[in-house]
Amino acid sequence: MSTAPVAERPAWYAQATNQTRLAYGLALLDVAARDPRAVVLSADTQDLLGLRPYIARYPERFVEAGIAEQNVMGIASGLATTGLHAYICGYAPFITARSMEQVRNDVAYANQRVVIGAAASGITLGVAGGTHHALEDLALMRSLPNMTVIVPADVDEAYQATLATLTIDGPVYLRLGGRLDEPSVTDPSMPFQLGKASRLCPGNDVSVIACGAMVHLALQASQMLAPEGIGARVLNMHTIKPLDREAILQAAA
Known part of the structure; x- marks a missing residue:
């Protein structure tokens, strides 16, 4: 984050x-x-x-x-x-x-x-x-x-x-969202790459793929799983179309 x-x-x-x-x-x-x-x-x-x-x-x-x-x-x-x-x-x-x-x-x-x-x-x-x-x-x-x-x-x-x-x-x-706060989850120094998912959290046990407001909740889930020894990778799939199929296949491998 x-x-x-x-x-x-x-x-x-x-x-x-x-x-x-x-x-x-x-x-x-x-x-x-x-x-x-x-x-x-x-x-x-x-x-x-x-x-x-x-x-x-x-x-x-x-x-x-x-x-x-x-x-x-x-x-x-x-x-x-x-x-x-x-x-x-x-x-x-x-x-x-x-x-x-x-x-x-x-x-x-x-x-x-x-x-x-x-x-x-x-x-x-x-x-x-x-x-x-x-x-x-x-x-x-x-x-x-x-x-x-x-x-x-x-x-x-x-x-x-x-x-x-x-x-x-x-x-x-x-x-875009509404009138609710959307916490900062991305690194502003990293360029936006259309069609390329960004990995926000490493992990080899399970992968959580999210977009929009759900990315913040996905990161929270990853943090909750960490004390149990479960490494949850979080992918921010900001581009739904074209979809980053390669990132999905790598996450499932």
Whole structure:
């Protein structure tokens, strides 16, 4: 687990407050600075994803579509057709299930350069109820052609993963957390490698493979097993598609 003190972190780190959704919003500032073709679209998520700093700096490269996920997906695909690189900000349960037809036909099949930043995934909006939970989003997104699927484990990885999308010539689904803290588990000095699992804990007795918020719990399980003489290897499978099959086979060997 990362032990780097906060003082050694970049300036954006304190603003992310251990939440991957905010790290994504802050990383978009860096994305826009590096890529003049980048444009951000929001489905009423300016506060959820911390987009205020981005809007203040790049107002002409921001589109607020409101609570209209199907529309925002179509707009993003249209902008991508003109050569722009669209970054969508939405709630995971709505940006996937509600706009599935548009994601599939307009973005995935068309192989458009659209990044879908989906916050509040899983049950991270707990008390909001089942309508605001996204449990099937990974299954839906990974089934689509051309779609890259990334699930960052903490804010450092979320920031790096967002920057990594600059090198992906096609659609990306970036699964982010909600309003719960996501403890730091990765080493911020290590580069993010798309499609390559990272080993966070050694062990030869059993392997635990996890992604996203579950990586922290996997590390806790490994620590609990250690006093019993069980060495549990922990793999952070941040990229669900393309999947690091080699790492899985090595873990099972």
